[in-house]
Amino acid sequence: MPILGIDEVGRGPLAGPLVVGAVILPEEEQAWFTELNDSKKLTAKKREKLSTLILENSAAGLGWVPADELDKIGISKALQLATHRAVKSVQRLHVPFSQIIIDGKINFLKNTPLEKYTSTLIKADSQIKEVSAASIIAKVARDNYMINLANKFPNYGFEKHVGYGTKAHLNAIYKYGLTEEHRKSYEPCKSLSSFISQKSVAKKNTTKTGQQAEQAVTAYLKQLGHTIVANNHKTYYYEIDIISTKNNYIYFTEVKYRKSPVRGDGLNAITHSKLHQMQFAAESYLKYQNSKLKNYDPLLAVASVSGENYEKITWFPLT
Numbered sequence: 001m002p003i004l005g006i007d008e009v010g011r012g013p014l015a016g017p018l019v020v021g022a023v024i025l026p027e028e029e030q031a032w033f034t035e036l037n038d039s040k041k042l043t044a045k046k047r048e049k050l051s052t053l054i055l056e057n058s059a060a061g062l063g064w065v066p067a068d069e070l071d072k073i074g075i076s077k078a079l080q081l082a083t084h085r086a087v088k089s090v091q092r093l094h095v096p097f098s099q100i101i102i103d104g105k106i107n108f109l110k111n112t113p114l115e116k117y118t119s120t121l122i123k124a125d126s127q128i129k130e131v132s133a134a135s136i137i138a139k140v141a142r143d144n145y146m147i148n149l150a151n152k153f154p155n156y157g158f159e160k161h162v163g164y165g166t167k168a169h170l171n172a173i174y175k176y177g178l179t180e181e182h183r184k185s186y187e188p189c190k191s192l193s194s195f196i197s198q199k200s201v202a203k204k205n206t207t208k209t210g211q212q213a214e215q216a217v218t219a220y221l222k223q224l225g226h227t228i229v230a231n232n233h234k235t236y237y238y239e240i241d242i243i244s245t246k247n248n249y250i251y252f253t254e255v256k257y258r259k260s261p262v263r264g265d266g267l268n269a270i271t272h273s274k275l276h277q278m279q280f281a282a283e284s285y286l287k288y289q290n291s292k293l294k295n296y297d298p299l300l301a302v303a304s305v306s307g308e309n310y311e312k313i314t315w316f317p318l319t
Contacts, residue, residue, distance in 0.1 A: 001099070002025065002095070002097045003024070003098070003130045004023070004101070005100075006083060006102045007135035011079070013162065014165045014169065015163035015182045016142065016158070017066045017070075017142065017145065020062065020083050021062055021134035021135060022063070022083075022087050023054060023060045023090075024058060025057075025133055032053050037125075038135060039132070050133075050136050051137050059093045060133070060137055061089025062089060063084065064082065070183060079106070084108070084112070087114065099118075100117050100118040100119070101119055101131055102118060102121075103120075105120050107119075142162065153181070157169060157172060173189070177192075178193060188284065188287070191280070213303075213305040214231060216305055216313060217303040218242055220315060221251075224315075227244060228242065229244055229245060235289075237284070238280060241253055241255040248296060248297055249297050250286070251298075251317065252281065252282040252299070253303050254270070254301070256303070256304055256305065257306070275318075279300065282298050299318070301317045
């Protein structure tokens with residue numbers, strides 16, 4: 001009796017659905033069986049060809065869990081649910097099988113009538129042809145979904161990274177924000193989503209006055225021996241006026257301009273909410289946007305600028 005092979009695609013991406021494939025291959029040996037392998041080891045062209053052959057000649061089904069549903073139930077239950085959906089899709093075809101093999105070490109059919117027929121096997125997608133076939137149809141279906149998604153969200157490069165957390169994808173998230181296809185339960189999407197929901201993101205358009213104040217502070221920091229990493233670094237979620245390094249420290253400086261010191265210096269503008277924004281910005285920058293600098297000890301800093309010619313500058317780290 002035939003084997004029902006099961007494999008998943010899309011456990012780790014920051015965006016897009018989780019997809020599980022389930023396949024019962026024809027009992028009669030086919031020439032293309034020898035080409036079946038773990039989908040990750042095949043070229044996109046080869047996967048497309050094999051997926052077409054599998055769907056045309058086999059009893060095959062897919063189980064989908066979209067990003068928003070995954071966020072509600074968590075990845076473990078999503079894997080279980082997608083597996084159940086894939087199996088039900090095959091069962092509707094009324095093709096008999098005597099054994100189920102799931103790639104990995106977790107039986108997602110536990111506590112179901114099919115549990116006694118099910119076994120798990122690590123790397124089954126490169127050893128069992130039915131599981132290989134399942135991985136291929138799931139991979140092709142999900143990749144095509146993400147490629148089509150790129151038409152709806154052209155700035156994210158979904159057609160290239162298919163939702164995985166590449167540097168280009170992370171940069172796009174910070175520049176343009178999260179879409180409804182992003183998994184809000186995954187980092188950094190979780191923190192960004194929470195940050196937005198708390199309404200703690202302060203958007204500001206840097207005025208000419210602000211720019212000149214930042215330029216004055218930049219020159220001042222250079223005189224102190226700082227190396228300037230970035231000026232007016234902006235993302236969808238935060239802004240950092242000046243990023244600089246000196247010795248083993250990296251400084252994230254918030255610049256506050258006061259034409260007159262009557263309203264107080266820059267420290268007066270650092271409320272609890274503002275401090276939270278600064279901390280979030282610094283942590284996000286080092287973790288997701290410039291990991292090469294993560295070995296520096298980070299310090300938040302404030303520069304208070306006053307005077308019509310921006311000549312009075314007080315700069316101090318917040319320790």
